[in-house]
Amino acid sequence: MRQNSNQSLQSILTRRLTLTVGIFWLAGSVLAAFSMYHEMQEAFDNSLVTTAYRYAPLIDDYLDGHLGGSADEILPSPAKGEIRTEDHGDGDGDEDIGEDYLMYHVRDGDGRLLLRSYNAQEHPFSAPLVEGFYNEEDLRIYTAMLYGGEQVIQVAEPLEHRREALFESVMAQFLPIALLIPAVIIGVIFALKRGLNPVRRVRDAIEERGDGNLEPIEQGEAPEEISTIITAVNRLMEKLGAALSAERIFTAHSAHELRTPIAAALAQTQRLVEELPEGHESRKRAIQCEEALKRLSRLAEKLLQLARAESSGGFSPTGHNQPLGPTLQLVIEDLKRAGLGLGGEADGVEEGADIRFDADNLATLSANIDLDAFAICMRNLIENALKYGSDDSPVEIAVLEGHIVQVSNGGAPVSPEDLGQLTTRFKRSSNKADGSGLGLAIVEAIAANTKSELKLYSPRPGHSDGFMAELCLHQS
Amino acid sequence: MRILLVEDELMLADAVRDHLQASGEAVDHSASVVDAEIMLRGTNYDVLLLDLNLPDGKGLDLLRDLRRSGSATPCIILTAQDQISDRIEGLNAGADDYLVKPFDLNELSARLAAVSRRYSGNPNPFVELDGGVEVDLAGRSVLRDGAQIDLTSREWALFDQMVKRPGQTLSKRQLEEALYEFGAEIESNTVEVYVSRLRRKLGKEVIKTVRGVGYRVEG
Numbered sequence: 001m002r003q004n005s006n007q008s009l010q011s012i013l014t015r016r017l018t019l020t021v022g023i024f025w026l027a028g029s030v031l032a033a034f035s036m037y038h039e040m041q042e043a044f045d046n047s048l049v050t051t052a053y054r055y056a057p058l059i060d061d062y063l064d065g066h067l068g069g070s071a072d073e074i075l076p077s078p079a080k081g082e083i084r085t086e087d088h089g090d091g092d093g094d095e096d097i098g099e100d101y102l103m104y105h106v107r108d109g110d111g112r113l114l115l116r117s118y119n120a121q122e123h124p125f126s127a128p129l130v131e132g133f134y135n136e137e138d139l140r141i142y143t144a145m146l147y148g149g150e151q152v153i154q155v156a157e158p159l160e161h162r163r164e165a166l167f168e169s170v171m172a173q174f175l176p177i178a179l180l181i182p183a184v185i186i187g188v189i190f191a192l193k194r195g196l197n198p199v200r201r202v203r204d205a206i207e208e209r210g211d212g213n214l215e216p217i218e219q220g221e222a223p224e225e226i227s228t229i230i231t232a233v234n235r236l237m238e239k240l241g242a243a244l245s246a247e248r249i250f251t252a253h254s255a256h257e258l259r260t261p262i263a264a265a266l267a268q269t270q271r272l273v274e275e276l277p278e279g280h281e282s283r284k285r286a287i288q289c290e291e292a293l294k295r296l297s298r299l300a301e302k303l304l305q306l307a308r309a310e311s312s313g314g315f316s317p318t319g320h321n322q323p324l325g326p327t328l329q330l331v332i333e334d335l336k337r338a339g340l341g342l343g344g345e346a347d348g349v350e351e352g353a354d355i356r357f358d359a360d361n362l363a364t365l366s367a368n369i370d371l372d373a374f375a376i377c378m379r380n381l382i383e384n385a386l387k388y389g390s391d392d393s394p395v396e397i398a399v400l401e402g403h404i405v406q407v408s409n410g411g412a413p414v415s416p417e418d419l420g421q422l423t424t425r426f427k428r429s430s431n432k433a434d435g436s437g438l439g440l441a442i443v444e445a446i447a448a449n450t451k452s453e454l455k456l457y458s459p460r461p462g463h464s465d466g467f468m469a470e471l472c473l474h475q476s
Numbered sequence: 477m478r479i480l481l482v483e484d485e486l487m488l489a490d491a492v493r494d495h496l497q498a499s500g501e502a503v504d505h506s507a508s509v510v511d512a513e514i515m516l517r518g519t520n521y522d523v524l525l526l527d528l529n530l531p532d533g534k535g536l537d538l539l540r541d542l543r544r545s546g547s548a549t550p551c552i553i554l555t556a557q558d559q560i561s562d563r564i565e566g567l568n569a570g571a572d573d574y575l576v577k578p579f580d581l582n583e584l585s586a587r588l589a590a591v592s593r594r595y596s597g598n599p600n601p602f603v604e605l606d607g608g609v610e611v612d613l614a615g616r617s618v619l620r621d622g623a624q625i626d627l628t629s630r631e632w633a634l635f636d637q638m639v640k641r642p643g644q645t646l647s648k649r650q651l652e653e654a655l656y657e658f659g660a661e662i663e664s665n666t667v668e669v670y671v672s673r674l675r676r677k678l679g680k681e682v683i684k685t686v687r688g689v690g691y692r693v694e695g
Contacts, residue, residue, distance in 0.1 A: 252557070252559075255556065255557075255558065256529065256556040256557060257556075259556035259558075259576075259577045259578060260485050260488070260556050260577060262577070262578045263485070263488050263556070263577035263578035263579065264485055264487035264488040264491065265487075265578075266578045266579075266580075267487075267488050267491030267492060267495070267578070267581055268487060268488075268490075268491045270491070270495070270580070270581045270582075271491045271494050271495060271581070274495070274498065293578070294578075294580075297578045301558070327560055327564075330560065330563070330564075331560070371560050371561050371564070372559040372560050372561050374560075375559075375560035
């Protein structure tokens, strides 16, 4: 029976693989982002240094031409076209130079502000006039000493710009991965589904086994790991089959070995009864001996049936449905003959057994059960009905839905307390006590081993009296 | 009836043989497949009582060989194997009935009589003969004009052969086989002696002589 509460290997592997791949991707991306951050910082810093030294001669020229170095001045913005006098591109004059992020202050050796870019603040940066980088509140500033310290240029870049650039770069890396994760999950599921096909096949094959079917599982094109499992399972099933077979043979042999001497003793005793004259003292004892042997025979029969029904090597489903109507009719025929004094030894069946059934109805019966197990069940149920039913009411046998057999009889109803105890060993109905008290226990044991179910009703449904046993047989 | 009992359990075989002989049947006993095959080749038995587990082989194999050779000798299997599948296998192999050990000897007699009647072509156990004679083959009783007639086991064995085949002439040899088992001494006039005794008890017109052929009853 498959345990549905357990997670499937496929779902576990899918989840773990996706999680593992996701975590590694995430870790890789974070490392890449850190690396990118440092590289970008270097590139941006390098850009500040380059800008400072490349602007130096231009600024010098500009100061010479415009102010003579006497006052601070705002440089026009190239991005706003303020210094563009002619087209530098394809002639249409619409090139987008973009927003200026860099700003700078040019100061003299005393720190006086000489010149600033149009987007720079009016007051000097708080960075000291020392060559190198300095972080202000939200600016990254590079200070370059020019002409031996006569002029100082400070190029600043908003940190926000750097963060924005970093964010956009990281997102450009993360987004495709985030979009790829569902595709990876689908890919993993598909690959696992295909990869686990051999496991699924072996699982189905093993599930088919066990119910009386211990045929070896075919290797097919199973991968090495699965092939090893199949070999091991086949070896185990072979051993199990041999053990069950040995147990079955032992039970069958036990029955044979026990019956033969009882048969000899009974036959010899019956001859003794025949040969002794009527009224002879020993004849009475011989008759008692004969009765005791018959009881012993019936009890041994039932005990052997019970032993077989309860043993692991006993009855189990055959793995396929098979017609049971002919077997049931054979059992009924046997019991009818027993009732008429023509049949085998039936447990307590009296003469005049009246068993009613519809042969066409019985022919519809089909279930996944061993013929011998079914015959033993039906023999016990019918014997029980004949034994404990009222003499004026026939035993009726009916088949419902092709796999449910009902055996009902008349007579006084059984109390609910007794009804619950009837499948207990050696429990007899209170009104008659000539049975072995094992019949229903045998049927219950066989039903349990063959996935069938025995239900007892009293009074029988639709009547105010009687008893009905319903055997719901397992169908594959 | 002449019966071959194939059974290796000697205590059981002795009791069965004694019981059947006491009922007037002629019983030969074999405890092995090989002996049974030899006996079946040499004698026409009315019924074969066959155990399945024999020391030198399976009873079912013997039965299958018998059926393959074209023999229609009725066969009742006596076995300690009680499974329905064993029984179906036995019936499929050509057995007419199946009796599980231990069994009641009277039950065995009843089964023998039923199988024998089925083979005689007249499964009805009640037969009415000329001369106001009524026979109950199952109950082994004979009434003449309503009065019970007692027959000895040998008289019954001979009469039973004829009653089961009313209108059919049975040879003296056939009737002798119904009376004697192996080893028994056969007198040349034994059949005539018993026919004479039966005529005295049942009336002269019941058993008719077919000169040079044998005897028959008319029903």
